[in-house]
Amino acid sequence: MPEGHTIHRLARDHAAWFVGHALAVASPQGRFAEEAAALDGRVLVGVEAYGKHLLHVWDHPERPYVHVHLGLFGSFRHYKPPGPAPTGTTRLHLVGPTRALHLLGPTACEHLDAAGWAAVRARLGEDPLRPDADPDRAYQRLRRRRRPLAAVLLDQGVIAGLGNVYRAEILFVLGLDPMLPAADLPRPAFDALWALAAALLAEGVRLNRIVVAPTAAPRHPDAPTRRSDRLYVYKRRACRVCGGEIARAELEARRLYWCPRCQRGHDLAPPVDLAAVRGGIGGR
DNA sequence: ATCCGATGTCAAT
């Protein structure tokens, strides 16, 4: 389930569990074995998230960084140590005083020096969750693309951290037509989009899941909410605002969900009360 | 027991 909120939550948790401690490091799966050996017993000094990229910073003179990208189905699991024995698919196994961590199926898990990490960072756009983010820069980049806005929202070189769920939900909440050429997005609409993305991502970090729609009264007090109750359009059948059918289409190899009736806007035309959206966007 | 999809990215074509 990795969009930017997942990675920022991992960064926060890993920092709390591991930073300042010497850790046991191994790669039972083998593909990170040499790198793990070089870090085994060293102290983790920091953890950062940039969009969907996670960075572990180690006390190591030449190569202080471990860069992890979960891709579509990578995941971390954590246990009270010692936890279950790692299996042959555990790429990275970290053990500290309070947690044991298993990394499975990442697209990337690499040991980098400063130049290597700088190269990764250089490809990334602005992350709304980072205090050092520069929305002006993201807007300038976005305005240079003629592709549909929906495609550009997944471009990590423009805004870093949004994935398929957030893009569908953000476009719906703002009433924006997904096919609007990104270059035609007015600045006020971009500002609203940026603020909404930041608020929804922050709420995602807090809850460790994506929640956009106001939660309806639970059917049973303890009934787990279904995903479709938390969202407006992603993988839904009917629009919860107009009742019409949610459209789905393949756009640049990713499935796009939107409500053709509620999302005709080339500028802001929110079909819902923004103040009711999770994350507390407030007015405008 | 097997298939298939999943909130992603990149290289090859």
Place this chain on the structure above:
DNA sequence: TTGACCTCGGATC
């Protein structure tokens, strides 16, 4: 634009 890749679990047979 397409395929390869990383792995798990829920749906299906």
